Amino acid sequence: MSNLPQDEELLPTQTEGYKVGEKKTLDEYKTLDANDDSLNRWKQSLGLGASSGPADDPRSVIVESLALEMDGRDIVSMDLSSEASIAKLKSTSVVIKEGIKYRLKVRFRVQHDVLSGLKFLQHVKRSGIIVDRTEQMLGSFGPSTEVYEQKFPFEEEAPKGMLARGSYKAKSKFVDDDGKTHLEWEWHFDIKKDWVK
Numbered sequence: 309m310s311n312l313p314q315d316e317e318l319l320p321t322q323t324e325g326y327k328v329g330e331k332k333t334l335d336e337y338k339t340l341d342a343n344d345d346s347l348n349r350w351k352q353s354l355g356l357g358a359s360s361g362p363a364d365d366p367r368s369v370i371v372e373s374l375a376l377e378m379d380g381r382d383i384v385s386m387d388l389s390s391e392a393s394i395a396k397l398k399s400t401s402v403v404i405k406e407g408i409k410y411r412l413k414v415r416f417r418v419q420h421d422v423l424s425g426l427k428f429l430q431h432v433k434r435s436g437i438i439v440d441r442t443e444q445m446l447g448s449f450g451p452s453t454e455v456y457e458q459k460f461p462f463e464e465e466a467p468k469g470m471l472a473r474g475s476y477k478a479k480s481k482f483v484d485d486d487g488k489t490h491l492e493w494e495w496h497f498d499i500k501k502d503w504v505k
Contacts, residue, residue, distance in 0.1 A: 318429045318481050318492070320443060361419025361451060369426070369490035370417045371482055372455065376410040381503075383413075386495060394493045401475065402497040403504045407468035412460040416482075418449045425485030428460075432478045439476070466499055473499050 375385040384402060387393040404410075414428065425448055432440040446458050466472075476499065481492035 317431050317438065318479060318483075320427050320429060320483055361417075365419070367490070368419060368421050368488075369423060369482065369484075370419070371491045372415040372417070374480070375413045375415075376404070377413055377459070378408055378410045381408070384410075388491060388493065397493060397495040400496070402495065403500055404466050404497050405503050406466055406472055406499050406501060408466045409463050410466065411463050412444075413457065414446070414460075414482075415455050415457050417452070417455055419451050421451060423449045423484055426490075427483050428480070429483060430478055430480040432476050434474065434476050468499075473501060 371388045373385050373388055375383045377383050384404070386397055386402070388397075412428075426446045428442065428444045428446060430440075430442040431438050444460050449456055476497050477494065478497065479492070479494050482490045484490065
């Protein structure tokens with residue numbers, strides 16, 4: 309078993325000396341140092357002039373999907389757009405061919421506010437023991453009507469060999485610099501010798 313308490317298994321690591329800046333509202337960012345050209349270009353890159361989202365949906369981040377992109381193979385995608393699709397992931401299993409190289413890609417929308425330091429955290433367990441942990445910084449994003457699509461910078465390789473084959477349980481989440489969890493879910497996958505036809 310993991311030696312971390314259940315609620316600490318998916319905490320982001322803390323960088324010594326790094327202090328999260330003071331949280332500002334969207335309007336405060338828009339008027340901040342209005343005469344600074346460099347800062348104005350940064351604010352434009354965050355989409356600070358864009359629509360801030362529907363008033364009846366208080367979420368600041370809406371994660372639509374997480375996908376495994378592989379050469380020569382269709383994308384394996386997890387639909388994260390609704391509570392029903394997330395619940396379905398908990399009761400089904402994704403099949404992954406052993407040794408396959410893949411890259412993760414997430415699609416999400418940001419609304420109402422600037423999102424500072426979005427991170428993806430995940431741990432994978434087999435027989436109750438953590439066998440892999442991932443922490444990936446995705447960046448900061450402004451509210452936009454457009455969907456953000458972020459590919460993770462590093463290629464991963466699925467485990468291979470007879471001992472690696474079997475069932476795994478993953479717990480994943482998206483969290484920001486303020487420690488706010490935007491989505492957390494559990495899913496299952498099976499490492500197999502070949503793709504299921």
